[in-house]
Amino acid sequence: MTTPTRPSLDDPNLTIPVDHAGIFEPIPMARTERQQEFYTLRDGEMLLNLGPQHPATHGVLRIVLKINGEQVVDLDPVIGYLHRGVEKLCENADYHQAICYTDPLEYIASLFCEWSPVMAFEKLLDVEVPRRAEYIRVLAGELNRIASHALYVGFFALDLGGITPILWAYLERDEIVEMLAALTGAKLLFNYFRIGGVNGDLSHDFMSRVGDWMSRAGRQVEAGTALLNENEILVRRARGIGVLDRETALRMAVTGPNLRASGIPWDVRRAHPYSVYPELEFDIPTRREGDSLARYLLRVDEVKQSLRIIDQCLHRLPDGPVMAKLPRLVRPRPGRAFAAIEGPRGMYATYAISDGTDQPFRMRIHDPSFIHLQLLGLLTPGNLIADTMAINASLDPVMGGVDK
Amino acid sequence: MDRALHARLETRFGELLLGPVRQRHDETEMRIGPGSVPEVLRALHDEPGLRFELLADLCGVDTGTDLQAVYHLWSETTGDWLRVVADGLPREAPRVPSITFLWKGAEWLEREAYDMFGIVFEGNRDLRRIYMPDDYTSFPLRKDFHLPDDASRSPGGGVRPMEQVGRPADATDETARRRSNAS
Numbered sequence: 001m002t003t004p005t006r007p008s009l010d011d012p013n014l015t016i017p018v019d020h021a022g023i024f025e026p027i028p029m030a031r032t033e034r035q036q037e038f039y040t041l042r043d044g045e046m047l048l049n050l051g052p053q054h055p056a057t058h059g060v061l062r063i064v065l066k067i068n069g070e071q072v073v074d075l076d077p078v079i080g081y082l083h084r085g086v087e088k089l090c091e092n093a094d095y096h097q098a099i100c101y102t103d104p105l106e107y108i109a110s111l112f113c114e115w116s117p118v119m120a121f122e123k124l125l126d127v128e129v130p131r132r133a134e135y136i137r138v139l140a141g142e143l144n145r146i147a148s149h150a151l152y153v154g155f156f157a158l159d160l161g162g163i164t165p166i167l168w169a170y171l172e173r174d175e176i177v178e179m180l181a182a183l184t185g186a187k188l189l190f191n192y193f194r195i196g197g198v199n200g201d202l203s204h205d206f207m208s209r210v211g212d213w214m215s216r217a218g219r220q221v222e223a224g225t226a227l228l229n230e231n232e233i234l235v236r237r238a239r240g241i242g243v244l245d246r247e248t249a250l251r252m253a254v255t256g257p258n259l260r261a262s263g264i265p266w267d268v269r270r271a272h273p274y275s276v277y278p279e280l281e282f283d284i285p286t287r288r289e290g291d292s293l294a295r296y297l298l299r300v301d302e303v304k305q306s307l308r309i310i311d312q313c314l315h316r317l318p319d320g321p322v323m324a325k326l327p328r329l330v331r332p333r334p335g336r337a338f339a340a341i342e343g344p345r346g347m348y349a350t351y352a353i354s355d356g357t358d359q360p361f362r363m364r365i366h367d368p369s370f371i372h373l374q375l376l377g378l379l380t381p382g383n384l385i386a387d388t389m390a391i392n393a394s395l396d397p398v399m400g401g402v403d404k
Numbered sequence: 405m406d407r408a409l410h411a412r413l414e415t416r417f418g419e420l421l422l423g424p425v426r427q428r429h430d431e432t433e434m435r436i437g438p439g440s441v442p443e444v445l446r447a448l449h450d451e452p453g454l455r456f457e458l459l460a461d462l463c464g465v466d467t468g469t470d471l472q473a474v475y476h477l478w479s480e481t482t483g484d485w486l487r488v489v490a491d492g493l494p495r496e497a498p499r500v501p502s503i504t505f506l507w508k509g510a511e512w513l514e515r516e517a518y519d520m521f522g523i524v525f526e527g528n529r530d531l532r533r534i535y536m537p538d539d540y541t542s543f544p545l546r547k548d549f550h551l552p553d554d555a556s557r558s559p560g561g562g563v564r565p566m567e568q569v570g571r572p573a574d575a576t577d578e579t580a581r582r583r584s585n586a587s
Contacts (some may be wrong), residue, residue, distance in 0.1 A: 030533055031532050031538070032532050034529045036466070079538065080537075085544060087520075087545060088544055088545055088549075091545075159582035166405070200494070226574050250457055250458065251506075251508045251509060252507070252508055253458070253459040253460075253507050253509030253510065253513075255458075255460075266458070268569040269443065270486070271478065271480075272478065272483070300537075316427070335428065335429075336487070337431070338431055338460075338461075338476055338485050338487060347461060347478070349460060349461050351461060351463060351474065351476065353465065361466050364461065364463040366460070366461040366463075370516075371509055371512070371513075374509060374512045390467075403535065404535070
């Protein structure tokens, strides 16, 4: 018996099979029409794997790029590396437990992930939330929105090659996170909203931190973005790249800042008002360009509107309880409820079905990141490989939310 | 609740509806057969009095007996969310026409519903698994797919033992039923 020897590149008789030349993984068998089209390589085209462990993919995302030279011809995102089956877990937990499973979906905007299931369960139970609790929710939510947008700005610049903004963004975010920690007891996965209210009233520590921060937040936003808005490298690499027009945005079911950057002033807070947003004054910033730069600038405008909302909340905060009276074990009557909220990335929605037991019969979580990652395959073709990550960063998907 | 929308839907889609249009809170729900999905959704999307242009969500539901495809829509003509339920998809061969001709963005949502429930969306040009690996054979969100441990299935799971004393009398029967389902 002869022992097999490893082929050596010095061996003159070595031949590399043509269909494996340069590609170390066999091309998968095409199952669908789209795959057949994707894996048919024309002259000069090749496949390039990106991720799943890549620092610019904002999590565990793998992208198969079809490239021609330096230009991207087509791409196929491969997701599911973070899939935890949150919907199934929620269906096997009771209503209160289900809320904490939704926290880690979009770990940098956890409050919004809790908000829509909590609202859906309140609809199932016909609970009225005390007004003070609603104001606290809006207050904490808008702080979380600013923290999330701060990271967006930082990572957007980082993916375009700038290191400083991410360090500044983390400084800014850290202040907000400390505030929320004083309020909720946690820095990342807050688990603060409860069915019928919130877990605990405002604390003195939180209020003094917010007041202190609000007195200089506006100036800090200006200082932080002045670094980027007038940066020629950033502007030139973002302007006119990844243009999403109005009609396509609607056809792709896009929501949130990405939709508003394409010129549609659609915001759940105004389109389908919830909580105390109808009482608050704020604008819905929109832009018409629909490119990466517009998506970035729009988020900066949103931060300013969030500051306005926080200011009003602090001034109008009513007195009263922060929780409705509810039993520990809730059993809603059989029924269905759908609730949607506007988060930093778009519309977060929950569709819950009750069968009369203490566990949701079906809990569907709709996450905007999932929809926005789908856009990548539409916006990138025709651009350079380096712009793939820049466009991805401008769309702002969070893989925890994409994979559920 | 938008009463006018209720009337509009009943007159426009009269014979296509399975059962009456229902309303609760800020939601309006209509049930249709899977075959009439393209016709109904195109009408909802295009017609001037309806104009449901924004697809808020698309998901599958397992009712325990059969499957459903559920669409949530938003329109500026009404203050309600509209829920369109394509009802009565048989478990063995659930098939429903794709709506990617109206919303291309539904492509991944349909892939997800296929992955989780096995619902085949006819006309979706990329209907393959999205979360689970390609060689996976089960549909995890169906009700006959049980989690490996049933610790989470006990009523009051997570509630501290002291608080379980006052639990409802039917809890023990329910436990037994769930345990037998799980095994």
